[in-house]
Amino acid sequence: MRVVAAMSGGVDSAVAAARMLDAGHEVVGVHLALSQSAATLRESARGCCTIEDAGDARRVADMLGIPFYVWDMASRFKRDVMEDFVAEYSAGRTPNPCLRCNEKIKFAALLDKAVALGFDAVATGHYAQVVERPDGSRELHRALDPAKDQSYVLGVLTAEQLARSFFPLGDTTKPEIRAEARERGFYVASKPDSHDICFIADGDTRGWLTQRLGEQPGDIVDAVSGDVVGAHSGAYAYTVGQRRGLGLPRHAQDGQPRYVVDVDAASNTVVVGTADLLGVNALTGDHARWCGPAPEGVVAVGAQVRAHGDEVPATAWAEGDHVQVRLESRLRGVAPGQSVVLYGGTRVVGSASISSARLER
Amino acid sequence: MLPSAIAAMAEQMAVTGNASSLHTAGRAARRVVEESRERLARAIGARPSEVVFTSGGTESDNLAIKGALAARREQDPGRHRLVVSAMEHHAVLDCVDHLVAHEGAKVTWVEPDPAGFISPRAVRAAIEEDPDSVALVSVMWANNEVGTIQPVREIADVAHEFGIPVHSDAVQALAHAPLDFAASDLDLMTITAHKAGGPLGVGALVVKRAMPVTPQTHGGGQERQIRSGTLDAPAIRGFAVAVEEAVDGREDESERVLRLRDRLITSALDLGYGITVSGHWEAGDGIRRLSGNAHLLVPGCEGDSLLYLLDAAGVECSTGSACQAGVPQPSHVLLAMGVAEQDARGALRLTLGHTSTEADVDAFLAALPAAVERARRASGIG
Numbered sequence: 009m010r011v012v013a014a015m016s017g018g019v020d021s022a023v024a025a026a027r028m029l030d031a032g033h034e035v036v037g038v039h040l041a042l043s044q045s046a047a048t049l050r051e052s053a054r055g056c057c058t059i060e061d062a063g064d065a066r067r068v069a070d071m072l073g074i075p076f077y078v079w080d081m082a083s084r085f086k087r088d089v090m091e092d093f094v095a096e097y098s099a100g101r102t103p104n105p106c107l108r109c110n111e112k113i114k115f116a117a118l119l120d121k122a123v124a125l126g127f128d129a130v131a132t133g134h135y136a137q138v139v140e141r142p143d144g145s146r147e148l149h150r151a152l153d154p155a156k157d158q159s160y161v162l163g164v165l166t167a168e169q170l171a172r173s174f175f176p177l178g179d180t181t182k183p184e185i186r187a188e189a190r191e192r193g194f195y196v197a198s199k200p201d202s203h204d205i206c207f208i209a210d211g212d213t214r215g216w217l218t219q220r221l222g223e224q225p226g227d228i229v230d231a232v233s234g235d236v237v238g239a240h241s242g243a244y245a246y247t248v249g250q251r252r253g254l255g256l257p258r259h260a261q262d263g264q265p266r267y268v269v270d271v272d273a274a275s276n277t278v279v280v281g282t283a284d285l286l287g288v289n290a291l292t293g294d295h296a297r298w299c300g301p302a303p304e305g306v307v308a309v310g311a312q313v314r315a316h317g318d319e320v321p322a323t324a325w326a327e328g329d330h331v332q333v334r335l336e337s338r339l340r341g342v343a344p345g346q347s348v349v350l351y352g353g354t355r356v357v358g359s360a361s362i363s364s365a366r367l368e369r
Numbered sequence: 370m371l372p373s374a375i376a377a378m379a380e381q382m383a384v385t386g387n388a389s390s391l392h393t394a395g396r397a398a399r400r401v402v403e404e405s406r407e408r409l410a411r412a413i414g415a416r417p418s419e420v421v422f423t424s425g426g427t428e429s430d431n432l433a434i435k436g437a438l439a440a441r442r443e444q445d446p447g448r449h450r451l452v453v454s455a456m457e458h459h460a461v462l463d464c465v466d467h468l469v470a471h472e473g474a475k476v477t478w479v480e481p482d483p484a485g486f487i488s489p490r491a492v493r494a495a496i497e498e499d500p501d502s503v504a505l506v507s508v509m510w511a512n513n514e515v516g517t518i519q520p521v522r523e524i525a526d527v528a529h530e531f532g533i534p535v536h537s538d539a540v541q542a543l544a545h546a547p548l549d550f551a552a553s554d555l556d557l558m559t560i561t562a563h564k565a566g567g568p569l570g571v572g573a574l575v576v577k578r579a580m581p582v583t584p585q586t587h588g589g590g591q592e593r594q595i596r597s598g599t600l601d602a603p604a605i606r607g608f609a610v611a612v613e614e615a616v617d618g619r620e621d622e623s624e625r626v627l628r629l630r631d632r633l634i635t636s637a638l639d640l641g642y643g644i645t646v647s648g649h650w651e652a653g654d655g656i657r658r659l660s661g662n663a664h665l666l667v668p669g670c671e672g673d674s675l676l677y678l679l680d681a682a683g684v685e686c687s688t689g690s691a692c693q694a695g696v697p698q699p700s701h702v703l704l705a706m707g708v709a710e711q712d713a714r715g716a717l718r719l720t721l722g723h724t725s726t727e728a729d730v731d732a733f734l735a736a737l738p739a740a741v742e743r744a745r746r747a748s749g750i751g
Contacts, residue, residue: 036677041696077677080696124747125674 017061020133100273101345137178163349231281249341293360405609414549485648515648516662544615567611
């Protein structure tokens with residue numbers, strides 16, 4: 009097959025490209041330029057779109073002897089990922105930009121362009137496994153290495169997208185990938201993993217949002233009494249479940265710490281309460297995407313609500329574009345905007361964007 | 370690289386010797402350097418003493434512009450303005466930008482006409498804004514992207530009316546256009562070896578004897594005190610051999626390459642995809658456009674998609690535009706010529722040389738239709 013290997017400049021995508029080549033595919037390396045103004049070498053090398061990263065990717069492509077191109081998707085990334093990120097926080101929700109990037113950029117714009125140019129598929133360094141069924145359909149499964157499993161951020165992929173996707177690292181652990189990269193002579197073998205959000209280089213999400221949304225002073229209100237107990241400079245900067253950064257002392261009467269239990273964007277209010285108010289067992293998700301046909305009736309699933317969170321047993325049923333999820337045990341700190349990914353064993357069944365999380369008796 | 374240049378260089382690399390030393394080996398190296406200087410000078414219509422060896426085109430351009438500006442300001446602090454064509458190579462553009470941003474220089478950019486020529490009249494107009502403030506005029510001999518050959522002699526005449534010296538980056542013209550430093554009446558001219566089949570990493574700034582240039586690197590005082598640094602005798606020898614051979618064979622080669630170019634362009638225009646040729650082009654004209662340059666605009670395509678598709682079909686070409694962090698940008702040359710940004714993205718530059726054959730042109734023309742159709746489908750995604 010003719011395959012585009014998406015090469016970020018990191019160790020994972022380097023080994024993924026090498027493995028595709030070993031498997032006998034015709035491979036072309038593509039680095040996505042996602043930053044509006046590419047950082048210089050003097051700036052931080054974090055994230056995934058610095059000159060240094062593009063250079064690292066090119067170096068690996070040269071070692072593999074494959075053609076290498078940089079595709080500029082910065083304006084699309086800005087619109088579909090960064091502006092979406094700001095709009096979601098502004099509306100009081102907590103988005104996952106990596107998931108959005110996979111949905112809108114890597115397995116949409118990149119894949120579409122690759123297909124238009126005559127390629128058959130895209131390969132990335134994500135840790136997840138694609139299993140081909142006897143009937144030719146493909147399923148997305150968790151990676152072998154639970155510590156690195158990235159099936160959650162790929163949970164938005166449809167069967168059509170999966171049919172054109174390769175994840176050559178899914179059957180290997182990260183330490184083994186690093187060892188393989190060393191054996192292959194890639195000097196990116198010891199390059200640190202990327203963390204956080206690639207377009208927020210210093211990791212200060214609140215500061216980054218404040219630059220774009222400005223200060224919007226408002227009240228911090230107690231969930232039970234309704235009393236104003238503090239002040240904030242922008243409700244958008246708060247996430248359900250958050251404890252730090254509230255600037256509140258321990259409660260005078262009960263001595264318990266306070267958590268954000270709700271963010272009301274319309275009234276610019278942050279609502280705080282004790283930990284017991286954070287537990288939820290019922291979720292409603294919008295924009296449901298099913299990896300294969302939508303399930304019929306109520307199905308037993310495992311539900312995961314954040315990239316590195318645990319899976320909890322649940323039942324789920326589809327309601328048109330929505331999905332209802334009933335958790336068997338309570339989850340804490342589930343914020344609207346997060347995605348819920350549903351698993352059947354190791355298989356990804358589908359995903360949805362959480363619009364409501366609540367406690368039902 | 371030309372085999373004769375490789376042989377000459379290899380022979381010289383086996384011989385040690387610093388051309389600045391007084392011992393026997395040093396004298397032998399110096400003799401090679403000076404003979405090479407003479408051979409090179411003869412091939413480009415210059416005097417040997419006018420040839421200042423450098424590390425290549427970028428260094429020569431920087432030395433010419435920074436060195437001339439500094440020297441002219443020393444004589445007259447009011448000479449702070451540079452009159453520069455807007456279609457220069459980045460070695461000139463970025464050097465000028467630096468001088469404007471950090472050294473208090475001013476610049477007047479001279480825009481090319483839609484055919485890709487800098488007119489002497491436009492240079493005159495730029496000078497006449499304030500003739501006494503101009504330190505230097507810089508206009509390239511032949512454009513590296515669209516291949517137009519500039520009227521450097523006429524431009525030099527205009528500038529000299531005002532007593533202003535003129536620099537020309539002739540990197541692209543060396544070995545591909547009749548180059549004669551004396552006849553051009555230029556004051557400074559940049560050339561580099563690899564464009565003539567010589568080695569990478571060596572070039573020269575040709576400096577008219579009366580032209581003051583303030584050194585930009587200081588040290589042992591080699592090269593008329595203008596450019597210090599131990600001379601690379603093997604590279605210089607390879608440089609001279611290559612230029613001599615390229616200039617000798619240029620006219621015969623030019624005729625052959627010109628026919629290839631014209632067939633390529635005519636056939637591409639006839640394909641029916643709305644393809645246009647950038648810059649001045651007339652069949653049979655190798656005087657105003659480099660005989661080996663074909664530059665096409667393919668509407669509705671991204672140049673880098675075409676590049677990939679043609680490369681996969683075994684045709685090597687370039688988009689002709691610079692990259693910023695690896696991201697293709699629309700060419701500043703095309704934009705300066707008035708090409709719309711969207712159209713400039715579909716640029717394709719094909720360079721024909723002594724290894725190009727009729728079969729190469731056939732292969733390109735055969736691969737182009739499928740590449741254009743695919744590239745059009747891919748455009749607008751992302």
